[in-house]
Amino acid sequence: MSAANPQSAGRGTSPRGRAEIPDDADPKAIKAIKLRHPYRIVFAVLLVLTFVLFIIDAAQRPAYDWPTVGQYVFDRRITQAAFNTLLLTVYAMVIAIVLGVLLAVMRLSPNPVVKSVAWFYLWVFRGTPVYVQLVFWGLIAVIYQTIDIGIPFTEPWYSFSTQATLSTFVLAVIGLSLNEAAYMAEIVRAGLLSVDRGQEEAATALGMSWSQTMRRVILPQSMRVIIPPTGNEVISMLKTTSLVTAIPFGGELYTRSRDISAETFNPIPLLIVASIWYLFFTSILMVGQYFLEKRFSRGIGDRRPDKNSGAPAPTGTLSIAGVSQPTVLHATGDTGHGSGRRQKR
Amino acid sequence: MTDSTSTRASSASGSAVPMVFADGVSKSFGSNTVLKSISLEVQRGEVMCLVGPSGSGKSTFLRLINHLEVLSAGRLSVDGDLVGYRESNGKLYELQPKEAARQRRDIGMVFQKFNLFPHMTALQNVSEAPLRVKGEPRARVEERARALLDRVGLADRADYYPAHLSGGQQQRVAIARALAMEPKLMLFDEPTSALDPELVGEVLDVMKGLASDGMTMIVVTHEMGFAREVADSLVFMDGGVVVESGDPRELLGNPKHERTRAFLSKVL
Ligand SMILES: Nc1ncnc2c1ncn2[C@@H]1O[C@H](COP(=O)(O)OP(=O)(O)O)[C@@H](O)[C@H]1O
Ligand SMILES: [Mg+2]
Numbered sequence: 301m302s303a304a305n306p307q308s309a310g311r312g313t314s315p316r317g318r319a320e321i322p323d324d325a326d327p328k329a330i331k332a333i334k335l336r337h338p339y340r341i342v343f344a345v346l347l348v349l350t351f352v353l354f355i356i357d358a359a360q361r362p363a364y365d366w367p368t369v370g371q372y373v374f375d376r377r378i379t380q381a382a383f384n385t386l387l388l389t390v391y392a393m394v395i396a397i398v399l400g401v402l403l404a405v406m407r408l409s410p411n412p413v414v415k416s417v418a419w420f421y422l423w424v425f426r427g428t429p430v431y432v433q434l435v436f437w438g439l440i441a442v443i444y445q446t447i448d449i450g451i452p453f454t455e456p457w458y459s460f461s462t463q464a465t466l467s468t469f470v471l472a473v474i475g476l477s478l479n480e481a482a483y484m485a486e487i488v489r490a491g492l493l494s495v496d497r498g499q500e501e502a503a504t505a506l507g508m509s510w511s512q513t514m515r516r517v518i519l520p521q522s523m524r525v526i527i528p529p530t531g532n533e534v535i536s537m538l539k540t541t542s543l544v545t546a547i548p549f550g551g552e553l554y555t556r557s558r559d560i561s562a563e564t565f566n567p568i569p570l571l572i573v574a575s576i577w578y579l580f581f582t583s584i585l586m587v588g589q590y591f592l593e594k595r596f597s598r599g600i601g602d603r604r605p606d607k608n609s610g611a612p613a614p615t616g617t618l619s620i621a622g623v624s625q626p627t628v629l630h631a632t633g634d635t636g637h638g639s640g641r642r643q644k645r
Numbered sequence: 646m647t648d649s650t651s652t653r654a655s656s657a658s659g660s661a662v663p664m665v666f667a668d669g670v671s672k673s674f675g676s677n678t679v680l681k682s683i684s685l686e687v688q689r690g691e692v693m694c695l696v697g698p699s700g701s702g703k704s705t706f707l708r709l710i711n712h713l714e715v716l717s718a719g720r721l722s723v724d725g726d727l728v729g730y731r732e733s734n735g736k737l738y739e740l741q742p743k744e745a746a747r748q749r750r751d752i753g754m755v756f757q758k759f760n761l762f763p764h765m766t767a768l769q770n771v772s773e774a775p776l777r778v779k780g781e782p783r784a785r786v787e788e789r790a791r792a793l794l795d796r797v798g799l800a801d802r803a804d805y806y807p808a809h810l811s812g813g814q815q816q817r818v819a820i821a822r823a824l825a826m827e828p829k830l831m832l833f834d835e836p837t838s839a840l841d842p843e844l845v846g847e848v849l850d851v852m853k854g855l856a857s858d859g860m861t862m863i864v865v866t867h868e869m870g871f872a873r874e875v876a877d878s879l880v881f882m883d884g885g886v887v888v889e890s891g892d893p894r895e896l897l898g899n900p901k902h903e904r905t906r907a908f909l910s911k912v913l
Contacts, residue, residue, distance in 0.1 A: 502760035502819075505711055506774035506826060507750035510742065516777060520764050598764055598806070 368569035372560065373576060381556035382577045388472055388541045388552060389581075393534055395477035400484025407489055418485070425482035430475075431543050437475035438547040440466065468549035475547065480537060487529045491522030523596040531589035535582050553577055662725040664689050664830055664861045665710060669719035672705055679705050681885045682719065687830075687863060687878075692856045694872040694893060695865045697882035698908055703865040706882075707832045710863070711752050712745050723752065724829060750778060753823030757835040759815045761807040767794060767818045768803040771825045778826070786825075793821040797851050813844030817851055824855075831855065833864040867912050873897055881905045 358364055372378055406418035425433070441463040448456035466474075495518050503513040542554035550559065557574040561567040665687035672680040680702045687693050695703050708714045709721060712729040721728045729745055730737045740748070761770050771790040775781045794800050797817035799810075807815050816836055823831060833852065837845040849871050856862060856875050866872065872879055872893045879893035883904050889896065897913075900906045 496758075496760070498756060498758050498760035499762065501713060502754075502756060502762070504713060504746075505749055505752070505754040506822070507746045507778045508774060509746055512777055516773065517762055521762075596764075 363568055364572065365566060365569040368564075368566060369572050369576075372557075372570060372573045375560075375573075377556060377560065378553070378573055378577070381551060381553045382581075384469075384551040385538065385541050385553040385577075386581065388469075388476065388544065389534065389538045391473045392476035392480060392541075393537055395473065396480035396484045396533075396537075397488075397530070399477065399481035400488050403481060403485035404488035404492060407485065408492065422482045422485060425479050430479045430540060431546055433479050434472070434475045434543055434546040437471045438468075440471065468544075468547050469551065471547050472541075472544035472549040472552075476537065476540065476544065480533065483533060484530070487526055487533070488522075491524075491526035492518060494525045495521045520596065524593075527589065527592050527596060531585065531592070534589075535585050538581055538585070539578060662689075663687060664691070664724055665863065666722045667706075667719065668721075670706070670709065670716060670721050671718040672702070672709060672714060673717045678717075679885050680709075683882075683885075683887055684719075685880060685887065685890065687861060690859045690861055691877045692860075692862045692864065692875055693878045693880060694876040695863060695880050695882060696867065696869075696872065696908070696912075697888075701882045702885045703882055704834050707754070707834050707863065707865060710830075710832060711749055711754055723748070746778075750774075750826050751829050753826060753828035753831040755816070755819050755823055755831070755833045755836045757838050759807070759812070759819045759839070761815055761819055761822070763807050766804050766806055767799060767810070767821075770807070770818055771822045774822070775825050790821070790825055793824055794818070796824075796854075797821045798847070811844060812840045813847045816840065816848045820848075820851055820855075829861065831860055831862045833862065833866070835865050835867070837866065837868060869897060869909070869913055881908065883908065 359366070403418045403421060406414050407422075409415055409418075444462050447460045447462055447465065449458045450456035499517050499521065500513055503517045508516070541552050544552060545555040545558075548555075550556065553574050557570040558567070561570040564570070663686040665685075667686070668684050670680060670683040671678065683706060685693075695706070697703055705714060709716055710723060710728065715729060726748065727737075728748065729740055731740055731744070732738070761767075762773065765773065768787065768790055771793055772783075772786045775786045775789070776783060791800065791803060794803050797820055799814060799817055799821070802810060802814060802818075807818070810818065820836075836852070837848050840848065845868070849868060852862070852864070852871070853875055864871075864876070876893045878890060879896045880890040881888045881896065881900075881902075881904075888902050888904050889900070896905070897909065900909055
């Protein structure tokens with residue numbers, strides 16, 4: 301640039317010297333000595349050292365009994381229990397999500413009775429520990445010996461023995477899913493409320509039906525708010541399955557590994573085995589969650605930078621916080637319950 | 646007034662039916678009466694501008710026409726059909742949601758905040774309703790959607806998401822989206838109020854084009870230049886009543902009511 305500029309060439313300055321001309325348009329790149337952070341480096345080195353020492357120590361410590369760990373990781377009883385844990389998680393979450401959507405819609409219903417029923421459900425299932433609920437489900441056959449189908453106060457058409465009909469696995473799924481549904485309801489509700497009212501209005505004005513509006517417009521947008529906390533719920537559910545020993549259903553990972561160690565009198569390696577499987581599943585779930593979040597942030601995730609500077613967003617939905625938000629987001633203007641992360645279990 | 650509206654509507658020949666016929670239209674939210682006995686007619690091909698201070702009930706009136714709100718009293722019909730009701734043997738029956746949706750198809754609405762679907766591209770926004778509501782084949786819908794985007798000057802933005810369009814471009818996509826349902830009436834609720842001043846013109850130009858193509862339009866706006874140039878009639882509302890109405894040039898040049906004068910002195 302200096303060659304083309306007779307002024308700077310005449311002065312014989314270097315190109316960089318042009319920046320001294322007051323009305324020059326070219327900004328000069330900042331060249332400064334970077335601020336150093338010596339304590340960060342010291343701290344990082346200490347952390348790494350501690351970690352490495354721990355690993356070396358753990359590898360040699362006899363109590364961990366790594367050979368036994370290796371022996372049991374792919375033991376048939378363990379892999380089967382891992383599969384059962386996965387099944388419990390999937391069944392319980394699917395039922396919980398369906399029921400949660402239903403409860404969320406009920407809570408937003410204009411009908412006060414429907415609303416109160418949903419509220420009462422949430423009050424009961426969120427207000428008691430899941431462990432207590434599971435013990436209750438285990439005692440269901442004591443409370444209700446038979447399940448009768450028919451018109452109340454008349455001779456039932458069919459009568460089942462509770463004990464014979466409901467296996468401990470089914471009870472485990474029921475117990476976990478009914479509890480989880482209460483949490484899912486709040487997540488879904490926050491998601492639905494996060495979508496700007498104008499969206500529903502625009503869809504309705506185009507002649508779309510309520511269910512089309514829900515499926516095509518509202519739900520896809522609320523997914524951005526629903527998926528991150530739901531991913532957390534799935535991971536949390538995977539771990540909560542270890543509580544179904546309260547029913548008692550003994551076929552899942554934790555109980556099975558305890559049972560085996562009761563025979564071998566060596567609990568530590570089997571706890572490690574169970575942890576390895578839990579970690580394996582949660583890692584897969586985290587990857588899945590990442591891709592789902594990406595899929596549902598289409599058209600919203602990357603805004604033009606020049607529009608971000610304080611100007612009001614063109615549509616209400618754009619003002620929702622980022623995709624990676626791990627908490628249940630709360631809709632603007634809603635002062636209801638269920639915001640924030642709760643301490644569960 | 647009784648059931649003379651529908652009698653007149655059904656007995657008159659097609660072209661004589663006004664596009665919008667409001668007679669004593671009132672609306673209350675709880676104890677708050679927002680519209681008080683509005684009576685007006687919009688003829689086929691007419692462009693009516695609705696002006697008035699904020700809170701005077703303009704949006705509510707538009708939403709009543711589209712049955713987004715339910716009428717409290719009076720009669721309102723679009724193209725001879727009562728909005729939201731069916732009448733037989735002198736009794737009014739509320740329409741099923743499906744029938745109400747069918748009525749809305751023929752009425753396009755453009756909002757102040759655009760309300761584009763942010764998870765869909767411009768083309769998908771325009772195609773959505775014809776595809777899902779009318780069930781037309783995709784190829785035909787997309788061809789028409791592209792033509793509409795071209796008409797509003799956005800042929801090259803078909804695959805952009807709303808977040809990547811300027812306000813003016815978003816509002817033009819919103820207009821194309823409404824036109825995709827081939828409406829017989831277009832309602833505009835302050836379509837340029839959320840725009841930066843330099844973007845207002847491009848939206849108004851699209852609306853002028855629509856008007857000159859003979860579209861029947863009701864436009865709530867503060868753009869008095871647009872009203873003067875394009876509107877066939879101007880209605881001034883305040884406090885839920887029509888204060889005065891008439892030819893826009895006359896009304897703007899020589900307002901009769903004090904309230905109109907006070908309002909115009911603020912916006913002109
Ligand atoms: N859904 C609603 N519930 C209660 N009041 C409403 C509702 N919608 C509008 N209003 C009230 O009706 C009045 C007119 O509103 P609106 O039609 O939006 O006026 P404008 O569009 O002329 O500014 C305002 O006082 C507003 O508060
Ligand atoms: Mg308004």
